[in-house]
Amino acid sequence: MASTVIGANITIEGEVIADEDVVVQGTIRGKLTAKDGVVVEAGAVVEADVSGGPMTVAGQVTGNVTSTDRVELQSGARVIGNVKAARITIADGAHFKGNVDMDV
């Protein structure tokens, strides 16, 4: 269970570092570094470089995404930036502009 939730009406401007799962429903501007999973829910706005474990994006991300595991862009997601991950899925209906680096 995710112990960190950045609620829909919360805005963080700065650097967020977490050793646990992070669920973003609100806004982050700056940098997000997680050791574990990151979920960017629909309606969330992340204007930051994001790095962490498995990532699920249904909201808006502007910035580079780096994952040690997999990145899943769900339908409705809007990602502008480069994605670096071992595995990536882009669902039908996801918007994505950037490069993919799967480290092959």
Next chain:
Amino acid sequence: MAQAKTTVRHAPPPVRSGSRDAAVLGASVRIRGRISGEGDLSILGSVEGDVSVRGDLTIGDGARVASETLEAHAVTIAGELDGDVSASGPVRLASTARVHGDLKGSEISIEEGAQFAGRLEADFELPAALGKAR
């Protein structure tokens, strides 16, 4: 037996007790920067920077907050705070609180065991006897 046609690829998201407005910053989370918002906020980790929320703010036991200004409605502090609190509602220092800074609120309560260094500012009417003495 009929089976559901859709296959679930991922476990359903965990049920969260709080409302969608609530924000919880877990114990391992460190934030350097400004936090603002409309909803409630619970800080269990470490925050360096200003915090301004419309809802209630809780600084949990074990949390560390260093900020110039901390604005919220009701504020409950059970952790460590270095900075001033400006609350539109009540301010409560739990027994585990360690606070260095000024507190302003509609009511202020400090539990036994709490450590506090700073000024208190609360709007209340002095009893008539004390009022005359001034």
